[in-house]
Amino acid sequence: MFRRLLFLCLIWLALRPAWAEGVIHLILSDSGVAYQEASEAFRADIGARATVKVWTLAELGAEQAQNLSRVAKILVPVGVKAARFVAEHHIGQAPVLALMIPRAASEKLQWPTSLGRRKISAIYIDQPPSRSLGLAAAAFPAARRVGLVISPENAAVAKDLLKEATLRNLRLTVETINSADDVAAALRRVLQDSDVLLLVPDAIAINAGNAQNVLLTTYRFRTPVIGFSQGLSKAGAVASVYSSPKQIGQQGAQFVHRMEEDGELPMPQHAGEFSVVFNPHVARSLGVALPNETEVRRKLGARLE
Amino acid sequence: MVKWRLRFLAISLLLAPTTGSMAQELSEADFFAELPEVLTASRLSQPLMDAPNSVTVLDRKLIEATGYRNLSDLFRLVPGMYVGQEKGWFHNVSLHLADSFARRMQVLIDGRSVYLPSFGGVRWDALPLAIEDIERIEVVRGSNAASFGANSFTGVINIITRHPEDVAGRMLHLSGGDHAHQEGWFRWAGQGGAASHRITLGRREDGGLINQFDDERSDILNYRGDYALGGGESLSIQLGYLQGERGSGDSITLSDLPHDQHVKSYSLQVDYRRMLSGDREWMLKASLDHLLTREVSPAAFPPVLPAGSYSLLDLLSRRWHVESQLNSEHAAGLRSSVGAYLRRDQVQSDYYFNVADTLSADSWGVFGHLEWRIAPEWLANMGAFLEGYDTVGTRLSPRLTLHWQPSSRHAWRLGMSRAYRNPALLETYITTIKDFLGPNGVSLGLPPTQPYFVAAGPVDPEVLLSQELGYLGKWPEHGLDLDVRIFNEKISDLIDASCTSPATRTCSGIFPINPRRFDNIGGAGQKGIEGQLKWQPSALTGVIVNYAAMDIDSGINDKRYSPSQQYGLHVMHEFSGGLDMTLSHYWLPAFNPIGQGDLHGYKRLDARLAKRFRLDGSNGQIALVWQNLTDDYIEFSDDKLPNGTPYNLFDSRFQVNFQLEF
Incomplete structure (x- = not known):
């Protein structure tokens, strides 16, 4: 009898579908390096406490996604495409934690009304206003006028930045543009009146296609730039604050622990961990005396490593 | 700055106008996008801390805050720099060793030398350039012949003009004020495909100084086109044209009574740039500068010179220049810049040179500069310029500086250099003989008089050996x-026009018996300190304090060629409601520029009050500008009218500037 039971258990384990209850499904938008880094960090932190099944979006059909939304312990889409796919096919009650997603994109996602609010959360890839403006203040203590060019998709971000700027006694000049053709003119207007230019991720205002123009223009105006990625600082932004896929992946795992303990996910939020990177060559060329990196991290409230 | 001086232009040229890329949805990919390294080492200008000289930067904001309408007035903002006016339209801008023509500084517009082959120095009034088209001015204080060649003797002024894309749209500027000052400018700039263009048209009129016949009228056209050729190649073309009249002569000098000098100047500049593999940049530039002044100078000294007599004082000055330069980064912390130029200077004037032929002088130069970061805190700049000039032979101008930068906030520099100033063609070939013509245009056939000026034969270049200690500090x-x-x-080997009569060393009179002769007259030692x-x-308030003090040990008649002290104070403040205020105060004591008598010292207070406004989405401003709010003072020359009134009195003047960008 016991041997038959054991045999049945083994059969059940062997045939147990990957999407069965208790499994965390990590759905990557793409198989790129950044997604792999996030995935590895997430899995390492979850450790042996739960099973993590990793998918790339290409591997997942609509029906599978629907099934997962019914049975998974939690769905963790990584990136905008995966998050949107999950949202579109969510018919069950599985909680969702979107990782590495811009806040503006996250807020645009349409979730089924039946899914409780505390079952949906996100760790944004962008930085909170206090951090980006904090970096501006720490790296350029004499700067009082901060320029910003955005498209309407970032209206909420701009509003938060304006609030933060007021608290910090900074004057934020915001130019809103509707078309990529208006970037140059808007940038010119803002740079005339700015000690530093803040870049926030924006599909129209700053992207891989126009980053070169934007950086060259700011350099001609001799205005230092605060960027939002390592790539931007390498390209020419004097300082950038960003959260790496690893940092976001780790925090994602902590969110899952919290869910296990409290029964619900923490509110959507920016990554708690971040890195600061400088471009010392551009800083020197612009005559900017960079502050001590540890000091800046401390001012921004980073946990000391 | 140094041989990376052209990088600002490089940046502007490489701006590929491809802003019309399609919008896509924002995603995390924007955070991980592999971006090209845009501001690479070879594109970055040399930081002030790493530059082998002290450099004062006058940026757009500061230029605008002064309200000055004469380009030369802006240099009052540079420590140790002397700015004077011999006439309303004739400006002297010198950094140490002042003389009437301010021959001891190199002046560049986007890397093109506008130094005059004829007199030397710069005719600031004849530059076809609007102040509104200047992005920034970098003034190198100290010799920089190792980077810019001979004549970068006591300093270098590098004027960088605005990229068409940065001023896209239209601009209207109108000014009016005392002394019949009137100006009107219109600019259009825009973009078409991979090219951007800027065209500026303007007219400037001014009545000059109180007692002088020195009014000015100029019509100016300036064009700049920047073309992105793709594949890291770019081309920039600049054209300038100016024509106008300048009041000249005076009622005392009966052989040179009041008349108009007709000025025609044009310039053409082509810059080609190419980014090469391995972070190298190659540049090729060619330029032509042409200045023709025509004067019919009336004379009346009956019975020798009957009423209606005149002489012709035409002068042509032309410079052709071709230059190539390669900037490279060899390894982290090791950058080089090498290049060569060929140049032809030409002058023609029956009056000044007593020949009908065009006189030419060819020159060539090769240069190399190495910037080596020996250790994180230590940097060395090594450079040399070898030049051959038809009239004086071959000379080498070397320089070595060592920089200690204990932190990004403090930098010390120890440097030594040798620089030359080649004599201008006028100092080499001058023989002024006036041929007086009667009212009927036929030569009066007067017996040849002694020339007013004669060439002394070969004149050696002036030599300047410099040692300096520089400090830059920041407390952000x-x-x-x-x-x-x-x-x-x-x-x-200072060159000056001294009198050929050793007994008196004075030359005077309408037809001087002892002509003046350009010659190497001796030397001088100058020790000093200057700073800013x-x-x-x-962000709303800015204060600049300039100070310079110098001790001069001159063996030549105890002359002081530069002011012993000099100070300037500028206060700028932005009030709420778009109201801006600037106050500038200058002071300098008496001194003796080369070839001049004693100059009076002066105090001067300038002010500007401006109101910025928005009109239908356009930016506008109205500015009230006062120059010299304190007492009248004597500018540059100490000459007096027969009744004893100073000739060159600078009184208080007021003007209103209106500008609209739409």
């Missing part, structure tokens, strides 16, 4: 920047 938390330079300069403190207590 207090908004403070300090720039100090201590120098010890030894100048030999910038304080920006808030």
Whole structure:
């Protein structure tokens, strides 16, 4: 009898579908390096406490996604495409934690009304206003006028930045543009009146296609730039604050622990961990005396490593 | 700055106008996008801290805050620089060793030398350039012949013009004020495909100084086109044209009564740039500068010169220049810049040279500069310029500087260099003989008089050996920047027009018996300190304090060629409601520029009050500008009218500037 039971258990384990209850499904938008880094960090932190099944979006059909939304312990889409796919096919009650997603994109996602609010959360890839403006203040203590060019998709971000700027006694000049053709003119207007230019991720205002123009223009105006990625600082932004896929992946795992303990996910939020990177060559060329990196991290409230 | 001086232009040229890329949805990919390294080492301008000289930067904001309408007035903002006016339209801008033609500084517009082959120095009034088209001015204080060649003797002024894309749209500027000052400018700039263009048209009129016949009228056209050729190649074309009249002569000199000098100047500049693999940049530039002044100078000294007599004082000055330069980064912390140029200078004037032929002088140069970061805190700049000039032979101008930068806030520099100033063609070939013509245009056939000026034969270049200690400090938390330079300069073979009569060493009279002769007259030692403190207590307030002091040991008649002390104070503040205020105060004591008598010292207070406004989405401003709010003072020349009134009195003047960008 016991041997038959054991045999049945083994059969059940062997045939147990990957999407069965208790499994965390990590759905990557793409198989790129950044997604792999996030995935590895997430899995390492979850450790042996739960099973993590990793998918790339290409591997997942609509029906599978629907099934997962019914049975998974939690769905963790990584990136905008995966998050949107999950949202579109969510018919069950599985909680969702979107990782590495811009806040503006996250807020645009349409979730089924039946899914409780505390079952949906996100760790944004962008930085909170206090951090980006904090970096501006720490790296350029004499700067009082901060320029910003955005498209309407970032209206909420701009509003938060304006609030933060007021608290910090900074004057934020915001130019809103509707078309990529208006970037140059808007940038010119803002740079005339700015000690530093803040870049926030924006599909129209700053992207891989126009980053070169934007950086060259700011350099001609001799205005230092605060960027939002390592790539931007390498390209020419004097300082950038960003959260790496690893940092976001780790925090994602902590969110899952919290869910296990409290029964619900923490509110959507920016990554708690971040890195600061400088471009010392551009800083020197612009005559900017960079502050001590540890000091800046401390001012921004980073946990000391 | 140094041989990376052209990088600002490089940046502007490489701006590929491809802003019309399609919008896509924002995603995390924007955070991980692999971006090209845009501001690479070879594209970055050399930081002020790493530059082998002290450099004062006048940026757009500062230029605008002064309200000055004469380009030369802007240099009052540079520590140690003397700005004077011999006439309303004739400006003297010198950094040490002042003389009437301010021959001892190199002046560049986007890297093109506008130094005059004829007189030397710069005819500031004949530059076809609008102040509104200037992005920034970098003034190198100290010799920089190792980077810019001979004549970069006591300093270099590099004017960088605005990229068409940065001024896209239209601009209207109108000014009017005392002394019949009137100006009107219109600019259009825009973009078409991979090219951007800027065209500026303007007219400037001014009545000049009180007692002088020195009014000015100029019509100006300026064009700049920047073309992105793709594949890291770019081309920039600049054209300038100016024509106008300048009041000249005076009622005392009966052989040169009041008349108009007709000025026609044009320039053409083509710059080609190419980014090469391995972070190298190659540049090729060609330029032509042409200045023709025509004067019919009336004379009346009956019975020798009957009423209606005149002489012709035409002068042509032309420079052709071709230059190539390669900037490379060899390894982290090791950059080089090498290049070569060929140049032809031409002058023609029956009056000044007593020949009908065009006189030419060819020159060539090769240069190399190495910037080596020996250790994180230590940097060395090594450079040399070897030049051959038809009239004086071949000379080498070397320089070595060592920089200690204990932190990004403090930098010390120790440097030594040798620089030459080649005599201008006028100093080499001058023989002024006036041929007086009667009212009927036929020569009066007067017996040849002694020329007023004669060439002494071969004149050696002036030599300047310089040792200097520089310091740059920054305290960003207090908004403070300090720039100090201590120098010890030894100048030999100074060229001056001295009298050929050793007994009196004076030359006077309408037809001087003893002509003046350009010759190497001796040397001088100059030791001094100069500096600038910038304080920006808030983004709305800026204070600049300039100070310079110099001790001159001159063996030549105890002359002081530069002011012994000089100071300037500028306070700028932005009030709420778009109201801006600037106050500038200058002071300098008496001194003796080369070839001049004693100059009076002066105090001067300038002010500007401006209101910025928005009109239908356009930016506009109205500015009230006062120059010299204190007492009248005597500018540059000490000459007097027969009744004893100073000739060159600078009184208080007021003007209103209106500008609209739409």
